[in-house]
Amino acid sequence: MRFLNFSNNSAVSPVxxxxxxIAITVASSGAAFIVMNNYELEKPMITLIEIEGIDLxxxxxxxxxxxxxxxxxxxxxxxxxxxxxxxxxHNLVNLPVIGGITGFYxxxxxxxxxxxxxxxxxxxxxxxxxxxxxxxxxxxxxxxGDRIKVTIVHNPTNLVISSPACIV
Numbered sequence: 581m582r583f584l585n586f587s588n589n590s591a592v593s594p595v596x597x598x599x600x601x602i603a604i605t606v607a608s609s610g611a612a613f614i615v616m617n618n619y620e621l622e623k624p625m626i627t628l629i630e631i632e633g634i635d636l637x638x639x640x641x642x643x644x645x646x647x648x649x650x651x652x653x654x655x656x657x658x659x660x661x662x663x664x665x666x667x668x669x670h671n672l673v674n675l676p677v678i679g680g681i682t683g684f685y686x687x688x689x690x691x692x693x694x695x696x697x698x699x700x701x702x703x704x705x706x707x708x709x710x711x712x713x714x715x716x717x718x719x720x721x722x723x724x725g726d727r728i729k730v731t732i733v734h735n736p737t738n739l740v741i742s743s744p745a746c747i748v
Contacts, residue, residue: 629742683719
């Protein structure tokens with residue numbers, strides 16, 4: 581009886597190489613899929629907020645109006661105010677509030693007034709609704725020709741929702 585001797589292994593290396601490359605590609609694709617599915621991509625909030633008016637004679641009152649887009653949960657935003665590109669020392673955080681806030685004159689108005697547990701207030705800023713605040717002179721003094729910019733930031737994502745600006 582005669583045994584065949586197969587000592588030529590030259591075709592084995594390319595086949596093993598191809599199999600290893602395919603296995604590495606499949607494993608890498610699976611890992612990338614798992615990593616990418618663990619991240620939640622936040623949908624950007626599309627909202628148009630405009631500065632409706634600034635009344636220097638009424639304690640520097642600024643009126644913001646929601647002109648359209650998605651409703652905003654007031655409890656999830658901060659309002660940062662800058663005058664001539666200088667950020668104010670005191671801004672509107674932890675909204676809504678009852679009573680006064682440091683750096684602002686009197687109570688806030690519109691959708692900014694209230695408390696998170698206030699059942700008479702839904703804490704939503706819907707299209708057509710306004711919010712107003714009066715900048716205290718201890719925070720800043722507005723003059724004709726000043727540029728005021730109001731930046732509304734969504735706290736959970738730290739994304740800017742809207743950033744209207746105008747000249748006083």
